Amino acid sequence: MVVIARRLAGHLARGVVMILVVATISFFIVRSIPGDPVAAHTQKLIEQGMAPEAAAQATRVLYGFQPKGSLWEQYGDYLHGLLTFDLGQSVTHAGAPVTDVLAEAAKWTVLPVLAGTLLSFLVGIILGVYAAIKRTGKLGDALAISGSLLHGVPQYVLGLLLSAIFATLIPILPADGPVDILFEPGFNAGYIASLFDHAVLPVATYALAAYGGWILAMKSSVVTVLGDDFILAAELRGMKRSIIFRYIARNAILPLFTILALSLGLLLGGAVFIERIFNYPGLGLLLIESITMRDYALMGGAFLIITVSIIVANIVADLFYSVIDPRVRSGEEVSA
Numbered sequence: 199m200v201v202i203a204r205r206l207a208g209h210l211a212r213g214v215v216m217i218l219v220v221a222t223i224s225f226f227i228v229r230s231i232p233g234d235p236v237a238a239h240t241q242k243l244i245e246q247g248m249a250p251e252a253a254a255q256a257t258r259v260l261y262g263f264q265p266k267g268s269l270w271e272q273y274g275d276y277l278h279g280l281l282t283f284d285l286g287q288s289v290t291h292a293g294a295p296v297t298d299v300l301a302e303a304a305k306w307t308v309l310p311v312l313a314g315t316l317l318s319f320l321v322g323i324i325l326g327v328y329a330a331i332k333r334t335g336k337l338g339d340a341l342a343i344s345g346s347l348l349h350g351v352p353q354y355v356l357g358l359l360l361s362a363i364f365a366t367l368i369p370i371l372p373a374d375g376p377v378d379i380l381f382e383p384g385f386n387a388g389y390i391a392s393l394f395d396h397a398v399l400p401v402a403t404y405a406l407a408a409y410g411g412w413i414l415a416m417k418s419s420v421v422t423v424l425g426d427d428f429i430l431a432a433e434l435r436g437m438k439r440s441i442i443f444r445y446i447a448r449n450a451i452l453p454l455f456t457i458l459a460l461s462l463g464l465l466l467g468g469a470v471f472i473e474r475i476f477n478y479p480g481l482g483l484l485l486i487e488s489i490t491m492r493d494y495a496l497m498g499g500a501f502l503i504i505t506v507s508i509i510v511a512n513i514v515a516d517l518f519y520s521v522i523d524p525r526v527r528s529g530e531e532v533s534a
Contacts, residue, residue: 205516213509217502218280224501225276228494229269239289239491276498285502286495290487296499299484304503306376307469307480310397312462314404319458321405322412327447329413330420341413349410354471357403361475364399372396375477400476404469408461415457419450459515463508 243253279286285296325341332338348356365373372378378392423446470482477483481500488496 206513209509209513209516213513216509217505220505221276221280221498221502222273224498225273226269228497228501229272231489231492237492280502285499288488288493288496290491290493290496296495299496300481300499300503303479303481303484306478307473307482310400310478310480311404311469313397314401315408315458315462317401318405318408319412319454322409323416323447323451323454326413326416327420327450329417330424330450333417333421342417345410345413345417347410348406349414351407351410352471353403353407354475356406357399357472357475360399360403360406371398373399373476376479396476400472400478403472403475412454415454416450419453420446423450456512456515459511460508463504463511 239257240250240253243256244250248256276286278284283297285300287293288296288299291299322345326345329338329341329345333342361373364371372395376393376396377383377389378396381389381392383389469478469480470486472478473480473483474486481503484496485500487493488500
């Protein structure tokens with residue numbers, strides 16, 4: 199427990215420093231992008247037929263956006279807000295707090311990403327074990343080929359294919375938005391069923407896109423473990439294959455937990471294409487919107503939440519690794 203607590207303290211300290219560094223970099227980068235929120239919204243109103251001066255005035259009145267002080271003064275205010283969990287106001291959401299906007303978008307990203315990633319992980323590691331054990335047979339070849347094919351197809355291509363097949367050619371699933379607007383939001387059968395129907399294709403896209411990587415990684419890891427001395431010794435001692443299988447799977451899966459944690463963290467910001475295809479109002483779509491409209495506060499908040507998710511995922515993976523691997527608990531070095 200002492201070793202785990204020490205590792206946790208070290209991770210938390212490094213995580214805080216990393217968050218401050220990323221927040222600082224993102225603050226100056228987003229403000230170096232040409233244009234500003236007022237200009238972006240003014241241009242949008244002009245395109246809708248409003249006079250330029252009237253459009254600029256309407257934008258400033260509507261969103262209340264007016265930079266205060268120099269860039270360094272704004273940076274000081276930003277750091278103060280960061281320490282007090284105040285990320286500012288989103289000018290593209292009528293001055294709503296950025297934390298509220300991010301929280302609303304996160305619920306549409308976290309659940310599909312989590313469901314799709316865990317589904318692909320479970321299926322991938324199970325089939326990866328069989329692909330390694332049966333690697334000289336037709337089953338092993340078929341599993342390896344399926345993993346290689348899906349691993350090479352981009353997410354947005356899979357999303358477009360699934361949408362074209364199951365929403366157009368065979369229209370059995372919806373592919374537009376997170377829920378049918380006809381249902382009143384709440385804990386009722388119609389609304390929940392609509393949520394589930396609309397989530398099937400995004401979750402399937404996440405799962406299929408990640409499946410290839412998991413099965414190939416697990417197969418490679420199992421093949422490596424099969425050559426270890428303790429497996430050969432167990433076979434020579436006449437241990438049952440079911441017991442050996444448990445040892446193989448447990449040791450082969452250890453390196454994949456870190457990859458799983460990183461995948462969950464990165465997917466929070468990497469869901470842009472899938473959310474755009476299925477019109478899911480999640481963090482990925484929100485990030486594109488904030489960049490397009492030059493919403494500095496929302497951009498910074500989106501980058502920050504991605505950074506925090508990756509750091510938290512790393513900490514969780516390391517602690518979980520410490521629990522399942524006794525060498526880490528005892529403070530021993532584990533070779534990569």
